[in-house]
Amino acid sequence: MSILQLQDVYFSYKNKYQTNEVLKGLTAEFSEGKIYALTGKSGSGKSTALALMAGLELPERGAVLYEGVSTREMDLNCYRREKAAVIYQSFRLFPLLTALENVMFPMGLRGIKGRSAMEQAKEYIHRVGLEDTVFHRFPNMMSGGEQQRVAIARSLAMDTKLLLADEPTGNLDTANSENVMEILCGLAHEDGYCVILVTHDMGLLGYVDEVYQMQDGKFTKQ
Ligand SMILES: Nc1ncnc2c1ncn2[C@@H]1O[C@H](COP(=O)(O)OP(=O)(O)O)[C@@H](O)[C@H]1O
Numbered sequence: 001m002s003i004l005q006l007q008d009v010y011f012s013y014k015n016k017y018q019t020n021e022v023l024k025g026l027t028a029e030f031s032e033g034k035i036y037a038l039t040g041k042s043g044s045g046k047s048t049a050l051a052l053m054a055g056l057e058l059p060e061r062g063a064v065l066y067e068g069v070s071t072r073e074m075d076l077n078c079y080r081r082e083k084a085a086v087i088y089q090s091f092r093l094f095p096l097l098t099a100l101e102n103v104m105f106p107m108g109l110r111g112i113k114g115r116s117a118m119e120q121a122k123e124y125i126h127r128v129g130l131e132d133t134v135f136h137r138f139p140n141m142m143s144g145g146e147q148q149r150v151a152i153a154r155s156l157a158m159d160t161k162l163l164l165a166d167e168p169t170g171n172l173d174t175a176n177s178e179n180v181m182e183i184l185c186g187l188a189h190e191d192g193y194c195v196i197l198v199t200h201d202m203g204l205l206g207y208v209d210e211v212y213q214m215q216d217g218k219f220t221k222q
């Protein structure tokens with residue numbers, strides 16, 4: 001059974017002067033244990049589609065369903081905190097928190113604190129292939145590849161089944177990009193996450209199970 005479905009989703013950005021219709025009937029479905037890529041040209045609406053899946057925006061028409069329930073019928077703050085973890089191209093770690101504190105942060109929101117939170121956070125950091133030496137480093141003391149891995153560890157600490165990633169390798173060199181893709185594949189295939197990745201880098205498509213190509217506001221499945 002799919003965990004996330006897009007059913008004929010329409011979305012536009014509007015202001016006083018103009019309407020920009022970005023999504024014009026997106027339909028897709030995503031299952032646990034698989035890794036997916038959404039590709040397409042710059043400006044084609046990939047990040048917008050991800051924002052709807054993350055519960056940051058609601059569709060104008062059609063529906064985004066998580067385990068069969070429309071995001072329109074949910075408390076979106078709960079959905080964002082409990083169901084959809086997101087990682088970004090620019091990492092977005094909290095600059096004044098150490099790696100360990102960054103990873104512990106979402107646990108604090110779920111009421112997991114103290115020693116057990118710290119032990120679990122250390123496990124997540126090891127899960128993404130980092131050593132104990134990063135625990136007490138601040139983001140500006142880590143390389144881009146290390147920061148993105150800490151960001152992935154922080155998203156694991158949200159304890160969701162869904163992992164959304166917007167151009168997660170966009171700021172990384174080839175070796176770090178491959179490393180991040182291997183981690184994301186492992187999370188899908190070994191740990192059972194549903195991983196949905198936005199990328200315009202065709203070189204990464206070999207890692208994923210299914211590819212949705214965005215064109216003229218719709219998906220075509222590759
Ligand atoms: N917050 C916004 N307000 C108005 N227009 C936006 C906003 N965000 C994105 N857009 C426009 O929507 C279109 C799709 O953008 P986006 O989803 O970011 O594309 P992609 O991620 O594929 O590059 C673009 O034309 C972009 O300029």
Ligand SMILES: [Mg+2]
Pocket residue numbers: 046047048
């Ligand atoms: Mg984008």
